[in-house]
Amino acid sequence: MSKFEKTPGWLDWFQNPTKPKFTPPPGAVDAHCHVFGPGDEFPFAPERKYTPCDASKDQLFALRDHLGFSRNVIVQATCHGADNRALVDAIAHSGGKAKGVASVKPSVTDEELLALKEAGVMGVRFNFVKRLVDALPREPLMEIAERIKPLGWHIVIYFEAQELLELYDFFASLPTTVVVDHMGRPDVTKPVDGPEFELFLKLMRENENFWSKVSCPERLSVEGPPHYSDVVPFARRVVEEFPDRVLWGTDWPHPNLKTHMPDDAWLVDVIPHIAPTEELQQKLLVDNPMRLYWPEEM
Ligand SMILES: O=C(O)/C=C(\CC(=O)C(=O)O)C(=O)O
Numbered sequence: 001m002s003k004f005e006k007t008p009g010w011l012d013w014f015q016n017p018t019k020p021k022f023t024p025p026p027g028a029v030d031a032h033c034h035v036f037g038p039g040d041e042f043p044f045a046p047e048r049k050y051t052p053c054d055a056s057k058d059q060l061f062a063l064r065d066h067l068g069f070s071r072n073v074i075v076q077a078t079c080h081g082a083d084n085r086a087l088v089d090a091i092a093h094s095g096g097k098a099k100g101v102a103s104v105k106p107s108v109t110d111e112e113l114l115a116l117k118e119a120g121v122m123g124v125r126f127n128f129v130k131r132l133v134d135a136l137p138r139e140p141l142m143e144i145a146e147r148i149k150p151l152g153w154h155i156v157i158y159f160e161a162q163e164l165l166e167l168y169d170f171f172a173s174l175p176t177t178v179v180v181d182h183m184g185r186p187d188v189t190k191p192v193d194g195p196e197f198e199l200f201l202k203l204m205r206e207n208e209n210f211w212s213k214v215s216c217p218e219r220l221s222v223e224g225p226p227h228y229s230d231v232v233p234f235a236r237r238v239v240e241e242f243p244d245r246v247l248w249g250t251d252w253p254h255p256n257l258k259t260h261m262p263d264d265a266w267l268v269d270v271i272p273h274i275a276p277t278e279e280l281q282q283k284l285l286v287d288n289p290m291r292l293y294w295p296e297e298m
Pocket of ligand 1: 034076077078079127132158181251254255256
């Protein structure tokens with residue numbers, strides 16, 4: 001029994017997912033996933049906005065193998081705050097098959113940053129989703145950005161579409177490669193060629209240092225499982241316009257879902273709809289994530 005009590009209504013990740021029909025190309029990378037604790041070993045942060053179920057590195061690696069993937073990029077989840085120990089432990093036990101994206105505070109020391117780099121961290125995440133974090137002012141974020149730039153790191157940003165106008169200039173001024181989580185969370189009930197999604201496409205078009213994860217249909221869809229068809233036109237648009245700057249991830253263990261928990265095979269089976277050719281699939285799942293996270297192997 002964990003000493004942590006899950007947030008009421010918490011949906012646990014899907015046990016025993018089926019086999020996807022789509023076979024990822026050899027060397028495919030799940031470039032957005034998390035580990036949670038286990039809480040008794042790696043306690044959740046006091047400032048967290050939710051308390052999840054446990055989701056361990058071994059469970060993540062078993063899912064990777066089951067779905068036909070080769071590697072993971074593990075993104076620090078807000079329930080662990082800026083305590084990256086669970087993330088670092090998972091990378092250390094991956095046999096070189098995982099890299100990470102950490103969260104840091106402005107008070108992080110240069111030695112701590114170097115230790116994270118040594119451990120396989122390749123970037124930091126700035127989270128602007130209000131239900132997940134207390135907003136950090138932009139000045140300290142920019143200072144962090146300037147400090148991580150010489151490490152060759154990138155910045156992962158997480159925000160919701162309605163916030164983009166207000167954040168646009170700040171994002172465009174970031175000095176590193178920037179990776180947007182889940183296409184900036186579009187409202188998929190709005191048109192794919194409407195002004196809201198067009199602003200996100202403009203951000204990608206005008207800033208060649210911007211990449212996007214075309215992930216999280218289970219979070220964005222109104223229509224729901226198993227095909228999440230309403231998300232497909234948005235993701236496909238991004239993949240087709242920016243084929244060399246897109247990443248894909250499961251988002252396992254899917255924190256904070258409210259309506260359902262996906263069988264992860266359903267998510268893999270969305271891939272051929274958003275990346276309809278073998279060439280696009282190779283870029284999305286292998287070439288792009290390898291270039292960003294395992295440059296030493298390229
Ligand atoms: O897993 C995700 O990408 C999305 C999350 C959780 C999250 O980002 C976090 O806790 O850090 C969400 O929308 O609740």
